[in-house]
Amino acid sequence: MTVLDVRKDVATRSMTIVAEYPAPVARVWRLWADPRQLERWWGPPGYPATVTDHDLSAGGRVSYFMTSPEGERYHGGWRVLRADPPSRLEVEDFFADEDGGEAADMPRSTMVVAIDEAGGGSRMTITSIWESEEAMRKVIEMGVEEGIRGALGQIEALLAERPA
Numbered sequence: 001m002t003v004l005d006v007r008k009d010v011a012t013r014s015m016t017i018v019a020e021y022p023a024p025v026a027r028v029w030r031l032w033a034d035p036r037q038l039e040r041w042w043g044p045p046g047y048p049a050t051v052t053d054h055d056l057s058a059g060g061r062v063s064y065f066m067t068s069p070e071g072e073r074y075h076g077g078w079r080v081l082r083a084d085p086p087s088r089l090e091v092e093d094f095f096a097d098e099d100g101g102e103a104a105d106m107p108r109s110t111m112v113v114a115i116d117e118a119g120g121g122s123r124m125t126i127t128s129i130w131e132s133e134e135a136m137r138k139v140i141e142m143g144v145e146e147g148i149r150g151a152l153g154q155i156e157a158l159l160a161e162r163p164a
Contacts, residue, residue: 002156003149013136015145016127019152020118023159028115028122029086031155032056039064040158044150047074052100056083062091063100075100078111089113093128107135124152 005018021028031037035054043049043066053063060080065073077100078091090113095106102108109128116123126148130136 003152006145006149008136008140008145010133010136013130013133014127015136015140016125017145017148017152018123018125019155020121020123021155021159022121025115025117025122026086027159028124028155031158032089032113033085035062037158038062041151041154042066044147045154047147053077056080056085056089058082063096065096073098075103077102081110087115107131107139109135109139 002019002021003017004020005016007016008014009016031041033056035051038054039049039051042051042064046069047066049064049066051062051064053061055061058080060083062078062080063075064077065075067073075096075098076094077096078093080089080091082088082090091111092108093111094108095103097103107130109130112127112129114125114127116125128144130139
């Protein structure tokens with residue numbers, strides 16, 4: 001399993017997930033930087049993502065939706081705060097409506113992705129920080145930990161494929 005650790009801290013309204021992959025930092029970065037690769041793992045198994053906008057530069061935006069096995073679409077997006085390829089990405093992560101606008105009644109977080117060399121491969125650390133304890137609890141109850149574990153678990157097979 002690629003996920004090494006999950007830490008939830010209600011006092012700081014944060015969840016940190018650490019995963020390791022047998023690939024160089026630049027290759028792991030491409031999982032975020034290439035929208036077609038992002039689609040293949042961003043979303044729990046059975047809920048494939050479709051990326052509709054993808055600009056990872058500071059001030060840019062990423063828009064996507066995940067499709068459930070029943071055909072329901074769940075929209076989300078990121079406002080890119082900082083991007084330092086190939087090692088750091090910081091975004092505001094939000095739920096969205098069908099038009100891609102932020103869903104005001106849903107929690108928002110800041111998500112920081114750090115990719116570092118580790119043991120001949122890469123360590124990816126994803127830290128999400130919510131606006132409030134209530135927002136964090138709501139997202140945890142919705143299954144965010146299980147969803148991200150499942151999503152990250154799909155990466156190793158993608159990395160093992162031969163480049164096109």
